[in-house]
Amino acid sequence: MYIVEQGISMADPVFPPLQPPVLEVRNLVKTYTEAGSALTVLSDIQLRVRAGETCAIVGPSGSGKTTLLGLCAGLDDATSGSVLLDGQALENLAQDGRAALRGRCVGFVFQNFQLIPTLTALENVLVPLELRGDSAGRPLAEALLKRVGLGERMGHYPSQLSGGEQQRVALARAFVRPPKILFADEPTGNLDAATSAPVVEMLFALNRESGTALVLVTHDPVLAARAGRIISMRAGRIVSEEHTGHGHTA
Amino acid sequence: MATLPKTKPLPGSLLGAFFHAWTWRMAWRDSRQQRGRLSLYALSIAAGISALVGIHTLKTSVQHGIETQAKALLGADLLISSRRPIGEEIFAKMPSEVRKTGRETAFSSMVSIPTGERSRLVQVRAVAGGYPFYATVETEPPEVWGRLQTGGGILVEGALLEEFGLAVGDWLKLGARELRVLGVVKKGVPRSNRFSGFAPEVFIWHEDLASTGLAGGNSLVYHHRSLLLEAGSAKELSAVVSTIMGFFPERGVEFQTPEKRREAVGESLNRVNEYLGITALVALVLGGIGVAGAMHAHLKRRAQAVAVLLCLGCSTHMAFAVYLAQAGALGLAGSGVGTVLGAVLHAVVVVAAGDSLPVYVSPWPEPGITLLSGGTGFLLCCGFSLLPLLQIRNIPPGATLSERPGARMGGDWATRGVCALLVLLVFGVALFNGATPRRALALTFGLSFAFLALAGAAQGLMYLTKRFLRPAWPYLLRQGISNLYRPHNQTVLFLLSLGLGIFLLLTSWGVRTLLVRQMRFDAGGNGPNLYLVDVQPDQVEAVSGLLHAQQLPLIDSAPMVTMRIASVKGRQLEARAARKSESEAAGAQADAQRVPRWVMEREYRSTYRACLNATETLVAGELSSVAGGPDAAVPVSLEQGLARDLGVEVGDTMVLDVQGVLLNARVSSLRKVDWSKFNLNFFMVFPPGVLEGAPQFQLLATRIPAGQTSGQLQRALLGLAPNVSAVDLTSILSTVAALLEKAVRIVQILSGFTLAAGVPVLLGALLNGREQRVRESVLLRTLGASERQVRTILLVEYATLGALSALAGSALAIGAQVAMARWIFHSPPGLDWAWLAAAFFGAVLASSLAGLALSRGICKHSPLLLLRGNG
Known part of the structure; x- marks a missing residue:
């Protein structure tokens, strides 16, 4: 059983302002240079996410949402600026250092699920535990798969599962080792409305139970509205921030 | 906070990661659904490794056979050979270490069935004295080798009996003597002459030789004395051999020890070994390319999985280790299959080669060299898979978020290092292959x-x-x-x-x-295919008449004078040769070591004429047609290969020992000779007017038309000039062709493996x-x-x-x-x-x-x- 830890946001007056943020982005800039011409896809991004907080990033295609998500998770290098994840500046860490940090406190849910196709559902869920050297996590992984409704399909490969089922396996993998922050990139982008609903319910339920901060990139306004805060982006900049009232207890 | 189980962090180093259980578990899981493709990876290297293993086991087995059977190859501790009879009085003075001496007189002659209907050129070996001392002669029926020494009998090769349609107990005529066929020699009698490899051998008792009337006056007679020495250390034996050599101060006596024979046999295999080595390297590098291609394809498919692992906290080292483990395991499987196939290849080649290998070779490969070759192949396989594996380091975890260009080979230090390692590995394998x-x-x-x-x-x-x-x-x-x-x-x-x-x-x-x-050899065309050797000057007219009577063309004729090289550019060659044979080569001059031994020691049969023949081309200087003044050095034309071996050019001087008379010569020209044509060609050609007075004989060349045999001519020669030997190239060529076909078969088997190694490359x-x-x-x-x-x-x-x-x-x-x-x-x-x-x-x-x-x-x-x- 997970003990819920309260999420705290600097922007949220309900919570004590001294709680340290799990993610802090300062003056972030990302520029791609190709064939001599530079294209700036993110400009001067400032963002702070506290433990347990849920935050949706919305905006039109090409506004820089996914790029921002990747930079926040240390999946790519910023051109300038700083990203502090769990208090550690990513720009000071080498690839392996960032991987270790992700292993300790970051979870992911991707639009295209990103399950390892040669591993069964159970083995996919076990990977984060195994990477920590935890050899006794099998009952926990099984319990989580049962929780997401896949108790009977643990031995199936991703190709034998539907899109919704694959995303539920991805959710179980993300929460098998409760992360401090979960990055979700269009988690329902490849699912229809009927399939999306249970996935979204599970995402928020697991998030709530584990006290994980959630950063969600989505085009879906209904999904975005379930987050405590909605950050709108356009042309690589944050243009607005809105508190929905759902907050960390959504 | 969540209560989490205690964990043990995964290792940070590549080495630690490689040996961690999770790495191998993940490698195994990751190979699911890919195993068909991955077996291609294993196959890529299997063909190459099998060629490497096959070639090395074969080479080692042959070398091992030569090492262990060196004495049997010679049959004695020392073989003394000369073109002149070796005086018996010398043997009375021999050191006490000489336990036994054997005697052999060998020459080419015709053997025929008593009715004279059929005849064939054979190598006659008249033996006495218990030779060979080290080899067991296998005969059919058994034990007839001993009965040979009671006289009146002849032992032959099985093929000869088949050719004549005779059986053991029938009679054969050798010269003037009829001898009963005692049996067939199957194996075990060491070859004493290089030439004997071309003609079937017959063995007679030495005491019967005189009664054949063939021994006298034949210039192609070789006299051998074989010695069995007291057992002792190599150093002691060497000292005794040196002492015995001292008893023969005259020129023209050759000494062979088991070591020397071993070297000679080994050298004759070198060129084939070299080709086999190149073939093995090619097959292996092809396999390596196949491995690199297959691994590249595999990793391209797995790039997303690697990106996911990196997102989930896997270090690059761990991800690299997972695929390195896969490459290693598959390389091991491929090497295993290749090694087994190589062992089979070894057996196939040994069986295909039959008796054409110089020593007995077991069809079972030697385990040590089999494993070593397999291991070398495995190492090269791992080296080649490293190159695509390096791409893992360049797979960004962000590839999970969007489709990005695949990882590319970087020009960083690691890539350069792996490339250098591969170059070193290829160099190492080439060295290992005997280059x-x-x-x-x-x-x-x-x-x-x-x-x-x-x-x-x-x-x-x-x-x-x-x-x-x-x-x-x-x-x-x-x-x-x-x-x-x-x-x-x-x-x-x-x-x-x-x-x-x-x-x-x-x-x-x-x-x-x-x-x-x-x-x-090129036996086609209208070139000669039968030589008449040892025609004395006073017999030339009669023998030419015989050819004319039998409607055979006299294609070519040349006088032949035997000689040796005494010195080159003022330096004594003989002294250097002696030093080398006494294992004192270390102190010899560097240039001496570059001159092949056979060049220094051999007897040259030279001719004199004023022009080039059809198979010669002048490459330097001018062919002198006149001898020059009485005190001037005699101009001599050298074959360019000999000139290269001797390190001489046009204008350099030599001293030649013409049967005891020293002759000053100056290199006047160099010739390129096409030895593949059986024309009368010589290493040294002198102008007329120099050698006419030296002891000499004539060499005549004719051509037996296709479908005919030389039997009639040879029978007539026996009556007219019994000392004249007929060297029938038609029978020699068929023997050479048979040997060659075996060699070509082996080469083709191995080339087939190279081709097989190329198939996975295309698939990859x-x-x-x-x-x-x-x-x-x-x-x-x-x-x-x-x-x-x-x-x-x-x-x-x-x-x-x-x-x-x-x-x-x-x-x-x-x-x-x-x-x-x-x-x-x-x-x-x-x-x-x-x-x-x-x-x-x-x-x-x-x-x-x-x-x-x-x-x-x-x-x-x-x-x-x-x-x-x-x-």
């Missing part, structure tokens, strides 16, 4: 150059297609050709793998051609681009392209790639063959254009067929599965 360091370096350089040239050709090709492609061209052609430079193109990989494969295969075949041509190259082409083609089909259109586009792309790879590979192979012909085989390149054309069109066809096969798969592919990302 000299210089040759190994040349091979490694050649391969590296080919690799870089092909990579350059690929880049150039992409540039040119991009520049010259015109919008007016038909869409399907344009689409197919533009695939050569578009993103995800496979031009570089295809040219590197298929181009290099074609280059290696053609080069390997080219070397085979050069080798076989060097071994093969195809697999590399398959994913991308499947995706594109399915999208084209979804957009309305017909199956025919999709196939045409792929056919254009693959046919172009195949043609360009074949063109680049063939061009490189031609260059390599020209270079090897010039610097290794010292012969014309003799390019086989038909084979080159066949290889070119074969490669285009194979590539096109492979492209079509690929399109079959594409048209069976479900667009839905692909669009869902599971295709």
